[in-house]
Amino acid sequence: MEVGALVIIFALVVLFAFLGLGAWVTAKAVGAAKRGVDRTLTQARRTVEDTTLKAKSFGQVGVTAALAQLRLDLRTSMRATQAALYQGVQADASLKESIALFERLSRHGHELDDELKRLEQEPDRKRTAERLPGLRERTAKITESADSLRWAARDRARQFADEDLAALSAQIEVESGALRDWSRESVDDLAAAAAEWDAGAGRPAPGAAAPGAAREAGRGRPASAGAREAAGRPALDASGPKTAHPWQKNAPRPEAAS
Template sequence: MEVGAVVIIFALVVLFAFLGLGAWATVKAVGAAKRGVDRTITQARRTVEDTTLKARSLGQVGVTAGLAQLRLDLRASMRATQAALYQGVQADGSLKESIALFERLSRHGHELDDELKRLEQEPDRKRIAQRLPELRERTAKITESADSLRWAARDRARQFADEDLATLSAQIEVESSALRDWSRESVDDLAAAAAAWDADQGQGQGLRSAAGGAGGGAAGASAQGRAPGQQHRPALDASTPAVGHPWQKTPRPEATS
């Protein structure tokens, strides 16, 4: 009975663990889906608003067109800078300080955009017209700062890319020169070939000495019958491995620099 109770308790614990894990996964999935829907709604609302602003800036005149154009300029500059910085920081961590400055600038940008949006509903067009020069100046200050950050980040990335390309081109040129230098013999290969030649000569002399001792008197008589200046020339031994000429190239791995 005690064993059965333990098994039942263990099964219940496993069941509750799976239920908890399933509930957690469901909550995560619902949260991800909700965030996806929120992003879609925000993007759609932003697209509609931008389209409306473009229509106002082109289809109307006076204060309404001026406010719409200021909002378009502000939003376009801030979005482009945000995209450039947040994409660039993935490859260049030093842009984190630039992002911190941009976040501070964004607060001023949002305040100005909200103010311009409220002024679009303001019925007193004369007073808005009087404020337009000041609003243009504020917009210009924010957009110029954003543009400065964006172009500085792009110039930095392009400089790094140019330097990397120059280094890579130099390395490729060195490698190409090494690949084309097929006539140069390695010092190690020459030393190995010379050692093999010396070993073969030593082995040949040992074989000749052994053959002279085994031949005895016959070899001596044959040697005495030779002319005084004639040297003995041993026959090729089939058991002796043939060694290539020392100037023959040996296979070697491709040189790299």
């Protein structure tokens, strides 16, 4: 009876664990879907606002067109800088300080954009026109600062890329030189060595190295096995006892013949 109760309790624990895990997975999926929808809506809203601002800046004149152009310039500069910094920090961690500065600059940008947006609905166009010079100056300061951060990040990335490319090119040149040096075996030198060998009755003088061995030693490469043997052993005597090669059968022993 106690065993059955333990089994039931264990089954309930497993069931509740699966239910909890399922609820957690569902909540994560819903949260991810909500964030995706929010991003889509935000992007769509930005696209609509940008299209509206472009239409106002080109299709209207006066204060309305000026305000729309200021907002368009501000938003374009800030978005380009944001994209450049957040993409660049993935490869260069030092851009985190630049991102912190950009976040502070973004607060000023948002305040200015909100003010320009309110002034678009302001009925007193005369007073709004009087404030345009100051608004242009504030917009210019913010966009110039954003542009400076963006171009500095791009210059830094290009400098790193140029340095890496220069180092890679130098390594490739060294490797290419080594490959060309090893592939520069002169056929004429080998032919001259063979002719010299034939003219010397096929063997060098006692104590003298073979021409190929001397030439290989001069290049800093080890001599071949044949050249080392020709250089270090005397000429064979045809009248001497013949040496059996490993593939020949052993000669019969004298006692076996008797």
